[in-house]
Amino acid sequence: MPGWTRRPATHTGSGSGPDEPGAALGLEASDLAWGPPGRPHLIAGVSFSLAPGERLAIVGPNGAGKSTLLRCLYRLHRPVAGVVRVDGADVWSLSPRLAARKIAAVLQETPGDFAFTVQEMVNAGRTPHAAGFSGRAASTRAVEAAMRRMEVSHLAGRAFATLSGGEKQRVLIARALAQQPGVLVLDEPTNHLDIRHRLEAVELLRGLRMTIVTTLHDLDMAADVAGKVLVLRAGRQMAFGPVSETLRPALIRSSFDVEAEIAPRGLSLRFDYRLPERRADSETESGE
Numbered sequence: 001m002p003g004w005t006r007r008p009a010t011h012t013g014s015g016s017g018p019d020e021p022g023a024a025l026g027l028e029a030s031d032l033a034w035g036p037p038g039r040p041h042l043i044a045g046v047s048f049s050l051a052p053g054e055r056l057a058i059v060g061p062n063g064a065g066k067s068t069l070l071r072c073l074y075r076l077h078r079p080v081a082g083v084v085r086v087d088g089a090d091v092w093s094l095s096p097r098l099a100a101r102k103i104a105a106v107l108q109e110t111p112g113d114f115a116f117t118v119q120e121m122v123n124a125g126r127t128p129h130a131a132g133f134s135g136r137a138a139s140t141r142a143v144e145a146a147m148r149r150m151e152v153s154h155l156a157g158r159a160f161a162t163l164s165g166g167e168k169q170r171v172l173i174a175r176a177l178a179q180q181p182g183v184l185v186l187d188e189p190t191n192h193l194d195i196r197h198r199l200e201a202v203e204l205l206r207g208l209r210m211t212i213v214t215t216l217h218d219l220d221m222a223a224d225v226a227g228k229v230l231v232l233r234a235g236r237q238m239a240f241g242p243v244s245e246t247l248r249p250a251l252i253r254s255s256f257d258v259e260a261e262i263a264p265r266g267l268s269l270r271f272d273y274r275l276p277e278r279r280a281d282s283e284t285e286s287g288e
């Protein structure tokens with residue numbers, strides 16, 4: 001599968017003025033908390049701010065609340081405290097349709113996706129946009145460009161359910177690109193991808209002009225993809241900031257319970273891990 005990322009960064013051929021579809025938008029969370037009704041908060045105290053076009057990786061151990069935080073960002077969970085602002089506006093002050101024109105989500109596949117063909121899946125990305133004659137032409141162009149970009153045009157007539165994990169992932173990303181959002185939110189987008197497609201996904205994310213928030217469980221990947229990182233542990237924000245200043249050994253130890261060595265590699269970082277030595281005699285910190 002040669003290089004579906006090696007196309008120009010103009011992902012849909014649209015313009016780039018601030019009101020154009022697909023122009024990057026700022027995203028901000030301020031003291032955000034969410035939990036199911038009557039239950040303790042699953043995430044709390046989450047605050048970050050991204051300028052248009054910045055890329056954020058959300059990292060943390062399994063169950064830390066990464067997917068829950070994303071659900072607050074793409075307006076699925078209404079925060080019980082705090083606020084999410086896109087382009088300066090509280091996402092809950094926007095209609096679902098307007099919110100969907102600003103923020104698209106690429107999630108791990110959902111059961112409802114399986115009844116559709118690939119073409120129908122990608123067309124669905126246009127649902128939040130205006131209909132009408134000129135709207136239809138723009139939609140056709142956006143869908144075709146997104147499918148070409150993700151190299152899924154040849155799969156158009158296939159049932160989504162029959163695709164491989166990697167093909168499904170590319171279709172889901174194509175649907176989000178067809179949506180022409182200003183913010184793209186992705187949940188573990190490299191999960192089902194083989195080595196080659198994982199590298200291509202990194203390149204794709206780096207080449208998109210929109211603002212990106214992605215969960216990742218791999219710190220190497222986070223350093224490759226993102227300029228900023230937000231670290232969650234047990235629903236609490238351990239850190240937010242530029243990747244190289246933030247992902248330091250002490251933070252990795254307190255967030256992931258591993259010792260890390262960090263080496264520069266090109267413009268990115270490589271992480272080596274080992275289990276911490278357990279001290280049988282005391283529970284005090286090592287004091288390093």
Ligand code: ADP
Nearest residue numbers: 036042060061062063064065066067068069215
């Ligand atoms: P991560 O994506 O970091 O692995 P999640 O956000 O999926 O973590 O989940 C964080 C914790 O919250 C997990 O223990 C999960 O079982 C729990 N959880 C997630 N969503 C809900 C929900 N709607 N109701 C109750 N518990 C939930």
Ligand code: MG
Nearest residue numbers: 066067068187
């Ligand atoms: Mg998750």
